[in-house]
Amino acid sequence: MLLTRRRFPLPDSTAIGLQHEEEHRPELLHHFADEQQQRDASSLGMWVFLATEVMFFGGMFCAYLVYRRWYFGDFGAASKSINMALGATNTAVLICSSLTVVLAVWAAQTARKKLLIGSLALTMLLGLTFLGIKGMEYRDKFVEHHVPGASFSFDHEEIPGHPGQYANPAHAQIFFSLYFIMTGLHALHMIIGLGIFLWLLIMAWKGRFTPEYNTPVEIGGLYWHFVDIVWIYLFPLLYLIDRH
Amino acid sequence: MTGHSKSSPLPTYFAVFFALLVGTGLTVFAATLDLGRFNAAVALGIATVKATLVALFFMHVWHASEKLTKLVVIAALFFLLLLLGLTMSDYATRPWS
Amino acid sequence: MSMSALIPQPVERENYLNKKYGVWSWLLTTDHKRIALLYLLSITFFFFIGGFFALLIRLELLTPAGDLVQADTYNKLFTMHGMVMVFFLLIPSIPATLGNFLVPLMIGAKDLAFPRVNLLSWYLYIIGGVMMLHCMLTGGVDTGWTFYAPFSTNFTNTKIVEAGLAIFITGFSSILTGLNFVVTIHRMRAPGMTWSRLPLFIWAHYATSIIQLLGTPVVAITIVLVAAERALHLGIFDPKLGGDPVLFQHLFWFYSHPAVYIMILPSMGVITEIIACFSRKRIFGYHFVAFSSIAIAVFGFLVWAHHMFVAGISVYSALVFSFLSYAVALPSAIKVFNWTATLYKGSIHYDAPMLYAFGFLGLFTIGGLTGLFLAALGINVHVTDTYFVVAHFHYIMVGGAVMGYLGGMHFWWPKISGRLYPEGWARLAALIVFIGFNLTFFPQFVLGYMGMPRRYYDYSHMPEFQVLNVLSTAGATVLGVGYLLPMIYFLWSMRYGKPASDNPWNAAGLEWKTASPPPTFNFEEEPVVTWEAYNYEELDAPHPQEVPVAR
Numbered sequence: 001m002l003l004t005r006r007r008f009p010l011p012d013s014t015a016i017g018l019q020h021e022e023e024h025r026p027e028l029l030h031h032f033a034d035e036q037q038q039r040d041a042s043s044l045g046m047w048v049f050l051a052t053e054v055m056f057f058g059g060m061f062c063a064y065l066v067y068r069r070w071y072f073g074d075f076g077a078a079s080k081s082i083n084m085a086l087g088a089t090n091t092a093v094l095i096c097s098s099l100t101v102v103l104a105v106w107a108a109q110t111a112r113k114k115l116l117i118g119s120l121a122l123t124m125l126l127g128l129t130f131l132g133i134k135g136m137e138y139r140d141k142f143v144e145h146h147v148p149g150a151s152f153s154f155d156h157e158e159i160p161g162h163p164g165q166y167a168n169p170a171h172a173q174i175f176f177s178l179y180f181i182m183t184g185l186h187a188l189h190m191i192i193g194l195g196i197f198l199w200l201l202i203m204a205w206k207g208r209f210t211p212e213y214n215t216p217v218e219i220g221g222l223y224w225h226f227v228d229i230v231w232i233y234l235f236p237l238l239y240l241i242d243r244h
Numbered sequence: 245m246t247g248h249s250k251s252s253p254l255p256t257y258f259a260v261f262f263a264l265l266v267g268t269g270l271t272v273f274a275a276t277l278d279l280g281r282f283n284a285a286v287a288l289g290i291a292t293v294k295a296t297l298v299a300l301f302f303m304h305v306w307h308a309s310e311k312l313t314k315l316v317v318i319a320a321l322f323f324l325l326l327l328l329g330l331t332m333s334d335y336a337t338r339p340w341s
Numbered sequence: 342m343s344m345s346a347l348i349p350q351p352v353e354r355e356n357y358l359n360k361k362y363g364v365w366s367w368l369l370t371t372d373h374k375r376i377a378l379l380y381l382l383s384i385t386f387f388f389f390i391g392g393f394f395a396l397l398i399r400l401e402l403l404t405p406a407g408d409l410v411q412a413d414t415y416n417k418l419f420t421m422h423g424m425v426m427v428f429f430l431l432i433p434s435i436p437a438t439l440g441n442f443l444v445p446l447m448i449g450a451k452d453l454a455f456p457r458v459n460l461l462s463w464y465l466y467i468i469g470g471v472m473m474l475h476c477m478l479t480g481g482v483d484t485g486w487t488f489y490a491p492f493s494t495n496f497t498n499t500k501i502v503e504a505g506l507a508i509f510i511t512g513f514s515s516i517l518t519g520l521n522f523v524v525t526i527h528r529m530r531a532p533g534m535t536w537s538r539l540p541l542f543i544w545a546h547y548a549t550s551i552i553q554l555l556g557t558p559v560v561a562i563t564i565v566l567v568a569a570e571r572a573l574h575l576g577i578f579d580p581k582l583g584g585d586p587v588l589f590q591h592l593f594w595f596y597s598h599p600a601v602y603i604m605i606l607p608s609m610g611v612i613t614e615i616i617a618c619f620s621r622k623r624i625f626g627y628h629f630v631a632f633s634s635i636a637i638a639v640f641g642f643l644v645w646a647h648h649m650f651v652a653g654i655s656v657y658s659a660l661v662f663s664f665l666s667y668a669v670a671l672p673s674a675i676k677v678f679n680w681t682a683t684l685y686k687g688s689i690h691y692d693a694p695m696l697y698a699f700g701f702l703g704l705f706t707i708g709g710l711t712g713l714f715l716a717a718l719g720i721n722v723h724v725t726d727t728y729f730v731v732a733h734f735h736y737i738m739v740g741g742a743v744m745g746y747l748g749g750m751h752f753w754w755p756k757i758s759g760r761l762y763p764e765g766w767a768r769l770a771a772l773i774v775f776i777g778f779n780l781t782f783f784p785q786f787v788l789g790y791m792g793m794p795r796r797y798y799d800y801s802h803m804p805e806f807q808v809l810n811v812l813s814t815a816g817a818t819v820l821g822v823g824y825l826l827p828m829i830y831f832l833w834s835m836r837y838g839k840p841a842s843d844n845p846w847n848a849a850g851l852e853w854k855t856a857s858p859p860p861t862f863n864f865e866e867e868p869v870v871t872w873e874a875y876n877y878e879e880l881d882a883p884h885p886q887e888v889p890v891a892r
Contacts (some may be wrong), residue, residue, distance in 0.1 A: 030451070030452075031450070031451040031452035031453075031454075031456060031862075032529075033529075033867070037528055037529065040528050041454040041524050041525075041528040044523075044524045045454065045520060048520050048523055048524060048554060051555065052516055052520070052554050052555065052558045053558070055554075055555050055556070055559050056558035056561060056562050058559065058562075059558070059559045059562035059563060059566075059595075060562055060566075062588075062591070062592065063577060063588060063592070066585065067577075067583075070583075071583065148575050148576075149573040149574070149575075150574075170576055171583045173575065173576055173582065174575065174576050174577060174582070174583055174584065177569065177570075177573075177575040177576065177577055178577075181565070181566070181569060185565075
């Protein structure tokens, strides 16, 4: 860091009014020394937040690992009953959406407003597609009585690779509990992501993002990629336990 | 973040995109083979490669202007592995069940 | 009247307290100093609530028979005491009050990195707190603050989900505070404030924030799983359905052990500042103390299953965790050695903050050493779930964390309020706290060793425990008086205390180079740091060498 003396902007009593000698864009918040510091703070803030999310999902992955090891056969039977094609499609959908996100960030950095708006919109569309497919899967599980709770039933499902042996319904219920909680929380994060991207879309439409100021797009993108990475792990762990 | 290479990042983005799709297909295909205990390892391995690609290139960690970003990522992974590893060390060494 | 118009009134300098008046200027503030005071008020309130439950517990234990309350009620008392004290007092206490107030000042920043997130943190704390209050008033929880499954998921019919939700929300308050501190410390240090010049208070809060960020989400998801299991009988923790109750304990303690380091690290940071100032010496082994803070944060995540030695984990796992639990004592011990070495040949001043620091040194050491007893598998089997454990953690949390909190409140009170507290009363209160504390908790070591179980309302099967219990209750009363005194004289001082100068202690640190109380934006001009931390030789030299920062 340079040992230069920077003058703080003069504090003023109206919280909103900006009466400073220096000219700076209105996005620079009062307590930051300059825009670089604000940008660096926002970026680090999002990365640190994603670290907390890693631990949040991590707890569920821990529970999953313990029971998968204990009840591999039962988990295999339960995993077989969820729709692999839909899961794989959803994986591809999210991968496409991650591409549109990086395109949006690049568009913001290179002042391509139309591409920015298009990419943001396309990302949201893909996100909605993901949720729609998820909804279809959930509905299937509801119809088949695989939703944990009072009406859960998983009788007479063969354990893959062990003909004649049937899965323990209580253990299968543990699988489905983890399935719904993990994918449900993931979907909740997806919905929040859609909210964030809607806001980004509106800001982009209003022309707020420029090559000098596009931090919200960048950090919104980081969040979206994280949600994608969680799914990248959820897919094989939930859908592909024992498919041969 | 302003990129510090003059060349466009687009070819990298599309290359990673295709790699991710290929990886997905590979995972599905590998799941249909009987690899015994290695099914899980292969599936998780491919997932890790995909996640790494997303983190390094889509999240710009590869070209991160600061070591701190990489440190945050590594720290998160370290503590996650700690949770999973030390917990499993209990379950894996129980002589019962 | 007409005469007063002729007498020039001194104009009170504008500071963060008088800049704006009115309830909304406080409830919508983004000034970290005001938010710190909002937290101070709320945390003090919950301190009273938790203390009230403690009082009832100690009253019940005066006699061997369970004659004050019923068993179920007693279960609720110790549960609510624990939940309130842990989640609504100890975890936020120093970081949310002293940390919020001082972190930007100590590093030369105008505010935290995310002031609005800071305000959101407080509101989340309040929402969680109100929920917890409502839960307690409408029936409470009886599982112990540790809400072990399957009792909490399958058998109890108390308000687990509501209490869990309250803690979940308050947990986010903790996470966001940690996030704010980490980003602030990385990004907003003043020019010249390198990592090696940071006060060790900052290092301590940085380490605390790492724990808050990485640990709290795991207890959050645990609460989600418990709530889901309770609502739907999922079987994740129910042995009858194939679940493992020990998994709950793994997930719970993965956070709750590091949580105790959230409680003690900031206190260690406070003690470091106080010891340096009142020994008039720079801290011995600055880098050792700094890296020990980080080491405590990291190692703290490696030891959680020492709470589960008798719960059913594998013996090999127990061995590993026992070894790691010994290792985690090392960085704490390093700190104690460094504090002691700082005192050696220092010019000791026995002001109230220093009395609390001395108390901390002794009590934390005892608490820490008894932790080693507990880390030993053989002893652990005998003293688990006895009053030995209760005494151990109260020595650290009350003898350590709360002493540090009180010491810090006294040390920085002139900076926060612009007033001096009455030193005589403060020293008396510190002494009363120390005596009351030892009288309350030392007998509990003996009780536990003799076999008195914890969480029992009735010990009539072993009436010989009564004497020590009576001593403990007497001590608790003394302790309560000791806690009340500062509340009274701090309030008194806000009106009648002597106005404080910028640096009444002639202490090192950027926070002392601005007015008491500071202006809203902390410094008139951004400081440029050209001196090392704890430059007491310069401060005490007849003609101070350093160029004072322009005010």
